[in-house]
Amino acid sequence: MFKKTDKPYIIAGPCSVESEQQIDYIATALAKDGNTNLLRGGIWKPRTRPNTFEGVGSVGLAWLVAAGKKAKLPTATEVANAKHVEEALKAGIDVLWIGARTTVNPFSVQEIADAIQGTNIPIMIKNPITPDLDLWVGAIERIQGAGVTDIAAIHRGFSSYEKTKYRNVPNWGIPVGLMQAFPGLPIICDPSHIGGTRELILPISQKAMDMNMTGLMVEVHHEPNKALSDAQQQVTPANFKNILEKIIIRELTPNTGENSILENLRGKIDEIDADLLKNLIKRFEVIDAIGQFKKDNNMTILQVDRWSEILRTRTKFGLNNGLSEKFVEGILKSIHKESVARQTKILNKTKEIE
Structure with missing residues (x-):
């Protein structure tokens, strides 16, 4: 219907x-x-x-x-x-x-x-x-x-x-x-x-x-x-x-002759997304190393000053390059949440009894 x-x-x-x-x-x-x-x-x-x-x-x-x-x-x-x-x-x-x-x-x-x-x-x-x-x-x-x-x-x-x-x-x-x-x-x-x-x-x-x-x-x-x-x-x-x-009603797909242009652009997006994920993986590898350092030196996970600095500098960089503050903060907070979870796991990991 x-x-x-x-x-x-x-x-x-x-x-x-x-x-x-x-x-x-x-x-x-x-x-x-x-x-x-x-x-x-x-x-x-x-x-x-x-x-x-x-x-x-x-x-x-x-x-x-x-x-x-x-x-x-x-x-x-x-x-x-x-x-x-x-x-x-x-x-x-x-x-x-x-x-x-x-x-x-x-x-x-x-x-x-x-x-x-x-x-x-x-x-x-x-x-x-x-x-x-x-x-x-x-x-x-x-x-x-x-x-x-x-x-x-x-x-x-x-x-x-x-x-x-x-x-x-x-x-x-x-x-x-x-x-x-x-x-x-x-x-x-x-x-x-x-x-x-x-x-x-x-x-x-x-x-x-x-x-x-x-x-x-x-x-x-x-x-x-x-x-x-x-x-x-x-x-x-x-x-x-x-x-x-x-109201403007738009088409779901482009004209046949222009479809190749869209597919080419989507191909570029796929490549950029792959690079983004690879960089995130590298970042979390460093996060894990930091977590191990904090465990070895009996340090707390949350370092408020460092987190505030990251928020301030990255948000400013994003704003200067055409990204909205809300968008950048959203990404950073998602990454930070995952970082805290990974470091928590590392700090609370105990050696297995042999």
């Missing part, structure tokens, strides 16, 4: 179905533009804290289905337990998705898997709120175990204590890891939840397309500022159309 052709697969609709008139208006507007493949709408909206709008509940299922039929669009909603699955299927919802708060809990995912056993309804699975690839993989495997073959993943970002411009940091490496774990699995980006503001939807969407993701899931509301949930990250149908028109 979730196929990317010459255009991205588009899922759009309000964060929450608020009324029969609201979802009908939005669905009609989206259908008119002709960009949307699937109409989304939240029915049950578990919020972080109680006494806030938590969705209209089951009554909204009929509104969503009716709006979808009128607009000739299939419909999707989020389910968090077996009761949600039962009611959504009974109402005629076409696609179900599992939210980030549910994906993080294997018990809940298994409950949903048991509830959809034998239905083969298309399922979308959002990443867990924590940056844990194994939880995401496990959720997909549980749904596969229920016999469902039409599955897509949704990248909606990850919670973080760090203050960033994102509501949920994208951690692009995690969906890349999912692509490697499940080759060919459709992965749809949710820029609304990653960004948390409508201004970030376009740049995040472009990044997702540049990462060769299958499509986008965007929250669209006819009056975003009056939305009962997630008002800051929703856009009007007109603004959504404008965003899609600005």
